[in-house]
Amino acid sequence: MVNQLAKGWARTGLALVLLGAAAGGCAREDWKPEVLADTSRSAEHVSLTRGREAYKTYCVGCHGVDGDGNGPAARFLDPPPRDLRTGIIKYAAVEAGQLPHDSDLVRAIRNGLHGTAMSAWQFLPDRTVSATIAYIKTFAGDAYADDEPHVEIVASLDPWSDGDKxxxxxxxxxxxxxxxxxxxxxxxxxxxxxxxxxxxxxxxxxxxxxxxxxxxxxxxxxxxxxxxxxxxxxxxxxxxxxxxxxxxxxxxxxxxxxxxxxxxxxxxxxxxxxxxxxxxxxxxxxxxxxxxxxxxxxxxxxxxxxxxxxxxxxxxxxxxxxx
Ligand code: HEC
Ligand code: HEC
Incomplete structure (x- = not known):
C-alpha cells in the first residue's frame, strides 16, 4: 500500500511533502456539519467521513482543503488541479455545462489524466473511491442535489467496423x-x-x-x-x-x-x-x-x-x- 501510494505521488515528488503540511493544518469548517454531528452513524455519515479522510490523505495537497484547486502543490502544476467547487469537470460523457455522472468521476480518479499531475488512483478500494466522490461533491454546495438526471453519452456501434479504414x-x-x-x-x-x-x-x-x-x-x-x-x-x-x-x-x-x-x-x-x-x-x-x-x-x-x-x-x- 505504501509502495503504491508512493507510486501515485511519484510524478509530483514535492507534493507529498507539502501534503503533510496541508493535511495537518486547517480543517474545512463548512463541511456538512449536520452529517458529521450525526451520532447514529448513518450510512451517509460513515461514507462522508471515509471520503473526507481519503481526500485529506490523497487529494488535498493539490485540490486544496476547500476543493478550490489551490492546494500547496498547485502553484507548481500546469495544468493546475481542478477547482471542484462548480462541479463541472473536463472529461465527462455529458453535454456541455452538465454535471458529471459518478462514472465520469470514477474514470478520472481510476485512470488519471495522462500528461498531467492527476495520477491514476488504481489501488484505492471501490468503497473509498465512491466515498471520496460523495465527499468532493459537497464542495459544489447544492449543485448535485438540484441536478436533473441527464443523458450519458456512450459510444454507439462503429458503422465503419470492418477491416480497412x-x-x-x-x-x-x-x-x-x-x-x-x-x-x-x-x-x-x-x-x-x-x-x-x-x-x-x-x-x-x-x-x-x-x-x-x-x-x-x-x-x-x-x-x-x-x-x-x-x-x-x-x-x-x-x-x-x-x-x-x-x-x-x-x-x-x-x-x-x-x-x-x-x-x-x-x-x-x-x-x-x-x-x-x-x-x-x-x-x-x-x-x-x-x-x-x-x-x-x-x-x-x-x-x-x-x-x-x-x-x-x-x-x-x-x-x-x-x-
Ligand atoms: C499531484 C496533484 C493531484 C493529486 C494528488 C490529485 N489530483 Fe486530481 N487533478 C490534478 C490535476 C492537475 C487535474 C487537472 C488536469 C487537467 O486539467 O487536465 C486534476 C483533475 C481532477 C478531476 C477532474 C477531472 C476532469 O475530467 O476534469 C477530479 C474529479 C480529480 N482531479 C479528483 C481527484 C481526487 C479525488 C484525488 C485524490 C484521490 C485527486 N484528484 C488527487 C492533480 C491532482
Ligand atoms: C473552439 C475550439 C475547439 C474546436 C473547434 C475543437 N476543439 Fe478539440 N479541444 C479543444 C480544447 C480547448 C481541448 C482541451 C485542451 C485541454 O484542456 O487539455 C480539446 C481537446 C480535444 C481532444 C483531446 C481529448 C483528450 O483526451 O485529451 C480531442 C481528441 C479533440 N479535442 C478533438 C476534436 C475534434 C475531432 C474536433 C472537431 C470535431 C475538435 N476537437 C474541435 C478545442 C477545440
Missing amino acids: TEAIAEGKSIYHVLARCNNCHPSYVTRQQLYDLSKKHSGVGISSFRDNMYDAVSTDTEWGYKVLPPDFLTSTLRTGTDPNSLYRVIVSGVGGTAMPTWLGALSEEQLWAMVHYVDSLISLKGTPEATRTHEQLTNQPEFRVPVEDTDGDTEASEGDRQ
Whole structure:
C-alpha cells in the first residue's frame, strides 16, 4: 500500500511533502456539519467521513482543503488541479455545462489524466473511491442535489467496423478540416491546396483564406481563468486515452469548461466515427518518421494561389471562411 501510494505521488515528488503540511493544518469548517454531528452513524455519515479522510490523505495537497484547486502543490502544476467547487469537470460523457455522472468521476480518479499531475488512483478500494466522490461533491454546495438526471453519452456501434479504414479516414479528414472545422482550434494537417480542394469538393466553394499559424493549435480560454492549448494529434499526449471508444466519448462530449464543443447531434454517427478514425490515424503516427515528414511537407509547401477558374469575376473563392 505504501509502495503504491508512493507510486501515485511519484510524478509530483514535492507534493507529498507539502501534503503533510496541508493535511495537518486547517480543517474545512463548512463541511456538512449536520452529517458529521450525526451520532447514529448513518450510512451517509460513515461514507462522508471515509471520503473526507481519503481526500485529506490523497487529494488535498493539490485540490486544496476547500476543493478550490489551490492546494500547496498547485502553484507548481500546469495544468493546475481542478477547482471542484462548480462541479463541472473536463472529461465527462455529458453535454456541455452538465454535471458529471459518478462514472465520469470514477474514470478520472481510476485512470488519471495522462500528461498531467492527476495520477491514476488504481489501488484505492471501490468503497473509498465512491466515498471520496460523495465527499468532493459537497464542495459544489447544492449543485448535485438540484441536478436533473441527464443523458450519458456512450459510444454507439462503429458503422465503419470492418477491416480497412481508408474510406472512414478520408471522410474524417474532410469533416475535420471543412465541415466541423476542428482546425479552428487544433492544427490543420493538409496543405493549403489540399484544403482548397477538399472544401471545393465538399461544398462547391474552395477555402482560400487561412488563419495565421494554421499548423499550430490556438490557445483558448477556460472557465477557470487560465488558458489551454488544444492538442496537436501528431505530438501531444491525450488526457483520456486513445482507444476508439475514449476518442468517441471525448470528441462527442467535448471538454467541459473549455472551448471544445459537444458534437452530439451536430454530426451523424457515421461522421462522428469517421472523425474518430481520422484522429486515430494521426495519433498512430506520433513519434514516427512519417509524422516528421508530414510536418516538413506542411511547412515547406509551395505558395498557394487560388486556381484561375475561381478568380475571374468569380467571388466564391474569397468568400471561403477563414480557417
Ligand atoms: C499531484 C496533484 C493531484 C493529486 C494528488 C490529485 N489530483 Fe486530481 N487533478 C490534478 C490535476 C492537475 C487535474 C487537472 C488536469 C487537467 O486539467 O487536465 C486534476 C483533475 C481532477 C478531476 C477532474 C477531472 C476532469 O475530467 O476534469 C477530479 C474529479 C480529480 N482531479 C479528483 C481527484 C481526487 C479525488 C484525488 C485524490 C484521490 C485527486 N484528484 C488527487 C492533480 C491532482
Ligand atoms: C473552439 C475550439 C475547439 C474546436 C473547434 C475543437 N476543439 Fe478539440 N479541444 C479543444 C480544447 C480547448 C481541448 C482541451 C485542451 C485541454 O484542456 O487539455 C480539446 C481537446 C480535444 C481532444 C483531446 C481529448 C483528450 O483526451 O485529451 C480531442 C481528441 C479533440 N479535442 C478533438 C476534436 C475534434 C475531432 C474536433 C472537431 C470535431 C475538435 N476537437 C474541435 C478545442 C477545440
